[in-house]
Amino acid sequence: MPRSPRRLGLSTLAVTGGASHGDPDTPVVQPLVQSANFIQEIGTADGLRYPRYGNVPNAESVQKRLALMEGAEAAIVLSSGMGATACALLALLRPGDHLLASNWVYGGTRLLFAQEFATMGIDVTLVDPMETRAWRKRMRKETRAIFVESPVNPTCRVLDLRPISYLTKEGGLALVVDSTFASPVNFRPLEHGADVVIHSATKYLNGHHDILSGVVLGTAPYIEEVRQKMVVWGQSPDPFACWLLERGLKTIDVRVARQNENARRIAEWCNARKEVRQVHYPGLEDHPDHEVARTFLDGFGGMLAIELVGGGRAAERFLRRLRLIKHAPSLGGVDSVVSEPRFTSHSHLTSDERAALGVPDGFLRLSVGIENVDDLIADLEQALK
Numbered sequence: 001m002p003r004s005p006r007r008l009g010l011s012t013l014a015v016t017g018g019a020s021h022g023d024p025d026t027p028v029v030q031p032l033v034q035s036a037n038f039i040q041e042i043g044t045a046d047g048l049r050y051p052r053y054g055n056v057p058n059a060e061s062v063q064k065r066l067a068l069m070e071g072a073e074a075a076i077v078l079s080s081g082m083g084a085t086a087c088a089l090l091a092l093l094r095p096g097d098h099l100l101a102s103n104w105v106y107g108g109t110r111l112l113f114a115q116e117f118a119t120m121g122i123d124v125t126l127v128d129p130m131e132t133r134a135w136r137k138r139m140r141k142e143t144r145a146i147f148v149e150s151p152v153n154p155t156c157r158v159l160d161l162r163p164i165s166y167l168t169k170e171g172g173l174a175l176v177v178d179s180t181f182a183s184p185v186n187f188r189p190l191e192h193g194a195d196v197v198i199h200s201a202t203k204y205l206n207g208h209h210d211i212l213s214g215v216v217l218g219t220a221p222y223i224e225e226v227r228q229k230m231v232v233w234g235q236s237p238d239p240f241a242c243w244l245l246e247r248g249l250k251t252i253d254v255r256v257a258r259q260n261e262n263a264r265r266i267a268e269w270c271n272a273r274k275e276v277r278q279v280h281y282p283g284l285e286d287h288p289d290h291e292v293a294r295t296f297l298d299g300f301g302g303m304l305a306i307e308l309v310g311g312g313r314a315a316e317r318f319l320r321r322l323r324l325i326k327h328a329p330s331l332g333g334v335d336s337v338v339s340e341p342r343f344t345s346h347s348h349l350t351s352d353e354r355a356a357l358g359v360p361d362g363f364l365r366l367s368v369g370i371e372n373v374d375d376l377i378a379d380l381e382q383a384l385k
């Protein structure tokens with residue numbers, strides 16, 4: 001590849017970013033080095049390689065690629081999205097510190113804040129991100145960071161990062177964004193004032209429903225601190241997971257482009273159906289965050305939610321009738337799946353509590369895959385009838 005100041009496109013970086021241009025006989029694909037032990041140089045601790053340190057060949061190559069794609073100085077890959085969130089925040093917060101977090105976060109993240117951080121002396125305040133001046137009002141002198149998720153799981157709300165990033169810049173706080181739902185194809189939070197980006201790489205980054213993985217991206221000194229947390233807490237990835245993640249990444253641009261397009265078609269189709277009370281998709285003009293989504297996102301995403309007329313019973317009947325779209329909890333892969341948050345992420349809440357969070361009974365979350373969209377719509381149609 002000729003050296004030039006031009007920044008390579010995301011699809012190019014996804015295929016080959018960070019790879020050496022190679023002498024004859026260099027493998028085109030980063031080979032899987034499935035070893036947990038490496039010969040060490042005698043007389044020095046330098047260059048010690050061990051999978052838990054995040055520095056074996058498959059981890060290093062996929063980390064370099066992810067950093068280039070997200071426009072970050074550095075990246076670290078961990079064994080899960082939750083491992084990424086936990087280590088990312090443990091590297092930022094100490095006992096006595098205060099974290100401001102959006103009330104709309106992934107269920108596991110919420111448990112981490114409520115159950116674990118509370119016992120570690122890290123105080124977390126959950127904030128309604130749509131309330132005006134909400135963040136400023138709850139800021140304390142101990143506040144060290146703001147944590148948000150956007151687009152939001154499972155309601156597909158999209159947050160305006162501008163007012164939040166003004167505050168974090170002004171106060172010298174870290175703005176941490178869980179960007180799992182968007183993938184770097186649709187959203188790169190570092191371009192909009194974020195300091196740290198987290199993904200559950202289990203979802204769009206890998207994209208095939210076959211590994212568990214997470215990534216944290218930010219400045220090189222900060223990522224080194226996250227790495228040190230990972231080394232002692234142990235949420236490190238296996239080489240094979242890193243290898244599959246690198247393989248999955250190569251197609252992310254075409255996968256997500258197709259998922260965006262399929263989801264838009266399905267959202268528009270559902271919007272015209274009398275069996276569907278409400279469609280939640282930021283690409284629809286009547287979505288409350290449509291303008292924000294147009295400002296921040298390069299694509300409206302492959303995730304959407306529908307609320308069926310007839311509530312929970314209608315949802316169960318619909319799920320039992322689906323032939324192509326599978327009923328499964330995870331998301332972001334090439335296979336379309338549908339899940340019912342009242343039996344997954346929101347199962348610990350009452351029906352009323354769920355409704356207050358915008359997830360009433362009859363609410364279904366669709367993760368749209370790359371299948372032929374007419375086949376997906378035909379499946380939805382026969383299941384709704």
Ligand SMILES: *Cc1c(COP(=O)(O)O)cnc(C)c1O
Pocket residue numbers: 080081082083106108109149153178180181200201202203212213214
């Ligand atoms: C799935 C998910 C996580 C957790 O990731 P795991 O890989 O399951 O640990 C965190 N945030 C969001 C938005 C998710 O969808």
